[in-house]
Amino acid sequence: MTSLELHAVRKSYAAVEVLCGVDLSITAGSRTAIVGPSGSGKTTLLRIIAGFETPDSGRVTLGGDVLANDTDSVPAHQRAIGFVPQDGALFPHLSVEGNIGFGLPRNTPHRTQRLHELMDMVSLNVSMLSRRPHELSGGQQQRVALARALAQRPRLMLLDEPFSALDTGLRVSTRKAVAKLLGDAGITTILVTHDQSEALSFADQVAVMRAGRLVQAGRPIDLYTRPTDEATASFLGESIVLPANLTEGWADCALGRVAVNDSGRSGLANIMLRPEQLQLMEVPLSEAANTASPLPDASACYGAVLDADYGGAICVLSVRLLRGGSSLASVLNQPQWNSPLQVHSPSMNVPPVGAMVRITVAGQAHVFPG
Numbered sequence: 001m002t003s004l005e006l007h008a009v010r011k012s013y014a015a016v017e018v019l020c021g022v023d024l025s026i027t028a029g030s031r032t033a034i035v036g037p038s039g040s041g042k043t044t045l046l047r048i049i050a051g052f053e054t055p056d057s058g059r060v061t062l063g064g065d066v067l068a069n070d071t072d073s074v075p076a077h078q079r080a081i082g083f084v085p086q087d088g089a090l091f092p093h094l095s096v097e098g099n100i101g102f103g104l105p106r107n108t109p110h111r112t113q114r115l116h117e118l119m120d121m122v123s124l125n126v127s128m129l130s131r132r133p134h135e136l137s138g139g140q141q142q143r144v145a146l147a148r149a150l151a152q153r154p155r156l157m158l159l160d161e162p163f164s165a166l167d168t169g170l171r172v173s174t175r176k177a178v179a180k181l182l183g184d185a186g187i188t189t190i191l192v193t194h195d196q197s198e199a200l201s202f203a204d205q206v207a208v209m210r211a212g213r214l215v216q217a218g219r220p221i222d223l224y225t226r227p228t229d230e231a232t233a234s235f236l237g238e239s240i241v242l243p244a245n246l247t248e249g250w251a252d253c254a255l256g257r258v259a260v261n262d263s264g265r266s267g268l269a270n271i272m273l274r275p276e277q278l279q280l281m282e283v284p285l286s287e288a289a290n291t292a293s294p295l296p297d298a299s300a301c302y303g304a305v306l307d308a309d310y311g312g313a314i315c316v317l318s319v320r321l322l323r324g325g326s327s328l329a330s331v332l333n334q335p336q337w338n339s340p341l342q343v344h345s346p347s348m349n350v351p352p353v354g355a356m357v358r359i360t361v362a363g364q365a366h367v368f369p370g
């Protein structure tokens, strides 16, 4: 069942068109992450859904109710939509109780019980109810902001980069807790984030915006493995794009013959691999000892490790490809021959700089739609 539906939503500020006709469907109870470069219109879209801005044209519906169209707009406070901004925006002069209770009228039945329930939902101890925001950690402040938004039993929750001020560990744990909480409560959620890995891990659906347009929306794994274009590919993570000649599900490229995910295409096209798809195996010293001899297997793909960037669990290796029939020495002596690939390799047993490696490709390469 679709909960939120955006159809041809447009918005301009003065002469600048910020949203150029956005269509997006969000299923009830699901989590959607909106990502895109700075200025692409993410926050504007969120503010239109919340009712803080009105679209110039287009339609926004929630559970079948029209929230905005070309002529009318339901006021924000009548939409039953929760909004958690980047900084939490707690009222500094009010206690936690005052902040969470802001949207709960004094005569709400069982008000204290409801406040305790909300504290429990966001995993905060009720002893914190009397504290002021400055007496809380960043993660606790975000939980209070979330509880305040939940107090009004929203149909839809909008999160505008709510985790960005938190350090890495707290960010991950808060994000997981929030995802579970909203999932358990069955609340449809939209998260705007700059963090691609956060979007991929948080959401059931990721929507990528660029220059006021929605360029692609779908399951995280589909966007990561089958991006619609190179810009989307590199926005969602590191990518290796190579020119190739396609025939019946195979691509002939600098890495040799690689399987592709589009068997119907033929001819010249760019293919994409994620760096973790490249697997390196160091060629034993006996084989590589004579760096002047031709490579042992003319049909295999080899490389020379030029540099290693240690990053903890993962090491990023710069690997220059060796042409069939060439030698390690010829490549090391001609560094301008081709630009190196960046390969993400588990740091355990990583080949050393200067080593010759055999390169294999795991899975299929992606062919960008023509």
Ligand SMILES: Nc1ncnc2c1ncn2[C@@H]1O[C@H](COP(=O)(O)OP(=O)(O)OP(=O)(O)O)[C@@H](O)[C@H]1O
Pocket (backbone or CB within 6 Å): 013, 018, 036, 037, 038, 039, 040, 041, 042, 043, 044, 045, 194
């Ligand atoms: N009230 C406003 N008046 C004029 N221009 C605005 C207004 N709000 C946003 N803009 C412009 O609209 C464009 C989109 O802004 P928006 O905040 O939606 O982008 P964003 O994708 O959320 O960016 P960021 O990731 O940097 O937060 C920007 O060029 C911004 O300067």
